[in-house]
Amino acid sequence: MSQSLSFRAMAIAREAEPVGSLSEVKEAGLDREDLLGIYRNLLITRGVEERGHILYRQGKIPGSFYTGRGNEAAAVGVATAMRSDDVGTPLHRDMGVHIVRGVEPWRIFAQYMGREDGPTRGKDGNVHMADMRLGLIAMVSHLPAMLPVAVGAALAFRIREERRVALGWFGEGSSARGDVHESMTFAGTRKLPVVFVCDNNQWAYSTPTHLEYATEHVADRAQSYGFEGVVVDGTDVLAVYREAKRAIEKAREGGGPTLVECLTLRMEGHAVHDDAFYVPKPMFEAWAASDPLERFRTWLRENASMTDDEEDEIGAGVKKLLNDALQRAEDSPMPDPSELLDGVYATPEDLDTPHHK
Amino acid sequence: MAELTYLQAISDGLRTEMRRDKRVFVIGEDVGVYGGAFKVTLGFQEEFGPWRVIDAPLAETAIVGGATGAAMMGMRPVAEMQFSDFVSCAWDHLVTIAAKQRWRVGTPVPIVVRLPSGGGFSGGPFHSQNPESSFAHIPGLKCVCPATPEDAKGLLISAIEDPNPVLYFEHKHLYRRIKGEVPEERYTTPIGKARIHQEGDDVSVVTWGAMVYTAEEAAKQLDGDGVSVEIVDLRSVMPWDKPAVIESVRKTSKVLVLHEDTRTGGFGAEIAATIAEEAFEDLDAPVKRIAAPDTPVPFSPPLEKAFIPQVDDVVAGLRELAEY
Numbered sequence: 001m002s003q004s005l006s007f008r009a010m011a012i013a014r015e016a017e018p019v020g021s022l023s024e025v026k027e028a029g030l031d032r033e034d035l036l037g038i039y040r041n042l043l044i045t046r047g048v049e050e051r052g053h054i055l056y057r058q059g060k061i062p063g064s065f066y067t068g069r070g071n072e073a074a075a076v077g078v079a080t081a082m083r084s085d086d087v088g089t090p091l092h093r094d095m096g097v098h099i100v101r102g103v104e105p106w107r108i109f110a111q112y113m114g115r116e117d118g119p120t121r122g123k124d125g126n127v128h129m130a131d132m133r134l135g136l137i138a139m140v141s142h143l144p145a146m147l148p149v150a151v152g153a154a155l156a157f158r159i160r161e162e163r164r165v166a167l168g169w170f171g172e173g174s175s176a177r178g179d180v181h182e183s184m185t186f187a188g189t190r191k192l193p194v195v196f197v198c199d200n201n202q203w204a205y206s207t208p209t210h211l212e213y214a215t216e217h218v219a220d221r222a223q224s225y226g227f228e229g230v231v232v233d234g235t236d237v238l239a240v241y242r243e244a245k246r247a248i249e250k251a252r253e254g255g256g257p258t259l260v261e262c263l264t265l266r267m268e269g270h271a272v273h274d275d276a277f278y279v280p281k282p283m284f285e286a287w288a289a290s291d292p293l294e295r296f297r298t299w300l301r302e303n304a305s306m307t308d309d310e311e312d313e314i315g316a317g318v319k320k321l322l323n324d325a326l327q328r329a330e331d332s333p334m335p336d337p338s339e340l341l342d343g344v345y346a347t348p349e350d351l352d353t354p355h356h357k
Numbered sequence: 358m359a360e361l362t363y364l365q366a367i368s369d370g371l372r373t374e375m376r377r378d379k380r381v382f383v384i385g386e387d388v389g390v391y392g393g394a395f396k397v398t399l400g401f402q403e404e405f406g407p408w409r410v411i412d413a414p415l416a417e418t419a420i421v422g423g424a425t426g427a428a429m430m431g432m433r434p435v436a437e438m439q440f441s442d443f444v445s446c447a448w449d450h451l452v453t454i455a456a457k458q459r460w461r462v463g464t465p466v467p468i469v470v471r472l473p474s475g476g477g478f479s480g481g482p483f484h485s486q487n488p489e490s491s492f493a494h495i496p497g498l499k500c501v502c503p504a505t506p507e508d509a510k511g512l513l514i515s516a517i518e519d520p521n522p523v524l525y526f527e528h529k530h531l532y533r534r535i536k537g538e539v540p541e542e543r544y545t546t547p548i549g550k551a552r553i554h555q556e557g558d559d560v561s562v563v564t565w566g567a568m569v570y571t572a573e574e575a576a577k578q579l580d581g582d583g584v585s586v587e588i589v590d591l592r593s594v595m596p597w598d599k600p601a602v603i604e605s606v607r608k609t610s611k612v613l614v615l616h617e618d619t620r621t622g623g624f625g626a627e628i629a630a631t632i633a634e635e636a637f638e639d640l641d642a643p644v645k646r647i648a649a650p651d652t653p654v655p656f657s658p659p660l661e662k663a664f665i666p667q668v669d670d671v672v673a674g675l676r677e678l679a680e681y
Binding site for chain 2: 119342
């Protein structure tokens with residue numbers, strides 16, 4: 001198993017075990033089809049970002065470009081554990097959440113390129129997007145600011161006594177901000193149905209973890225807010241799924257929040273301009289050996305007897321999906337400058353959505 | 358109609374909406390058991406229960422951010438800042454998320470943030486500010502500033518009904534000093550429509566909030582000089598009723614823009630600039646501004662009196678314009 005979790009005496013949060021056998025996975029509620037679906041979503045997630053990177057180098061993406069390489073399993077694992085009427089606030093390393101929830105890749109490429117058919121119609125860029133119909137709330141650059149929003153969604157569910165859960169994502173860098181403290185304080189005191197997911201990729205831009213928090217794990221803090229914290233190897237999609245599922249269902253049953261910390265390494269720079277020279281090379285090498293896609297592929301072959309044919313079929317399907325998506329996105333027009341002024345203020349008709357009924 | 362104080366009218370508006378619409382809930386510090394620092398929500402928790410009148414931890418970011426998330430899920434939160442000054446801690450959530458979400462991704466954020474504002478009682482630098490100009494500058498937010506009990510109720514109901522984030526600046530100095538007839542039934546007061554507080558022919562005062570009454574006192578003194586003053590109460594600064602202001606300027610040809618907030622970059626500057634752009638030919642005198650000086654709000658009474666525009670200051674300004 002991964003070298004990633006260090007079991008030092010100081011840790012307070014529970015450190016999750018890896019997932020082993022197929023029977024264990026079945027207990028967690030996944031059948032073989034689900035597993036192949038997860039693999040496919042992992043491939044799409046990485047594929048979207050790899051294609052995006054090419055588009056960027058071709059000069060087709062204005063501004064900067066961010067990926068979540070290394071975080072695919074964390075994002076896909078958590079999102080797979082969500083129920084369709086749950087909601088969440090995924091961030092820029094969480095492409096997998098958008099993919100699992102059903103955002104079409106061509107819309108993501110259109111978003112990257114500032115086209116009319118991106119979810120924001122060119123008004124915002126990169127992963128600053130979300131489809132509310134799929135239960136996703138669009139992030140802002142002030143990443144920890146999304147946690148109070150997730151808590152507010154959970155508050156709405158609690159007031160209405162709905163058995164729904166909100167998921168709020170943040171990074172270990174964000175953990176330093178007051179928003180995180182306020183969110184966890186409020187959610188803890190009111191036992192709100194929210195799961196906090198920390199994408200701990202160990203580098204907040206160039207800042208290492210020991211300069212962001214002084215505890216062993218970010219999840220160690222959970223105890224001080226009155227709920228459980230768990231650290232999971234974020235390259236182990238099944239372990240992430242299992243821990244997220246537990247936390248989500250606990251919240252649904254009225255058990256209050258959980259902080260799930262997914263430990264990964266950000267395998268690229270903060271954004272395309274950053275070569276991450278400050279990350280020690282051995283660190284990259286160690287984590288490359290624990291690549292989430294390769295790890296799950298191997299697991300599927302060894303534990304779920306994924307055949308060559310199945311693997312090829314999934315791979316070819318994803319390739320076609322992405323090729324078609326790229327074409328469709330490139331065919332999407334640039335927004336018309338006249339749209340600039342549209343929608344600064346909402347109209348009553350805007351409230352005619354499933355969430356406002 | 359009943360005679361209510363400005364504060365009672367706010368409570369009445371809020372209670373009316375909470376009885377009518379189960380989606381409306383209140384969240385803030387000490388709003389439940391205690392009934393709010395100014396008692397606007399006194400008795401609300403008994404009537405609506407602890408999950409619709411929520412005592413939040415001392416966490417403005419969580420209050421406004423939480424209201425934003427709840428609104429996205431179909432609720433109609435009314436968040437209370439105990440004092441408008443504390444909204445600085447929730448700036449990010451109003452400006453970064455609530456204001457931009459509709460434009461960016463099409464998600465409306467129908468929240469109301471109640472902001473007890475203004476000075477005049479030695480509240481000092483952190484319990485007296487009028488931060489409406491800062492927020493009026495942010496595309497996507499609405500800012501309302503009622504001056505009368507009738508508007509306090511009608512504008513609050515409009516704010517709750519509005520599909521946008523609305524900042525509701527309620528002036529603390531008016532809470533118990535100002536009484537007026539307030540219809541008992543539910544009604545709305547349109548956001549963005551000014552009210553002519555008093556008609557006049559010689560000089561216009563464009564103002565809002567507590568300064569409406571300062572202008573009224575000053576206008577009484579000018580009556581004796583035979584100068585007739587028109588007072589335009591904007592009622593909201595974003596959106597603001599440009600046509601009503603221009604119309605008044607065309608009528609009187611002289612205008613004083615008055616506000617309690619500090620001068621530089623205050624919303625009066627926007628009004629003065631607009632008048633210069635759109636009604637220059639109608640003016641018989643330069644546009645005059647009276648506002649607080651560019652300092653924090655002081656504590657000690659003589660200093661605070663020197664800070665907040667007084668009736669005498671407005672009288673002098675109006676005389677200057679009348680004689681121009």
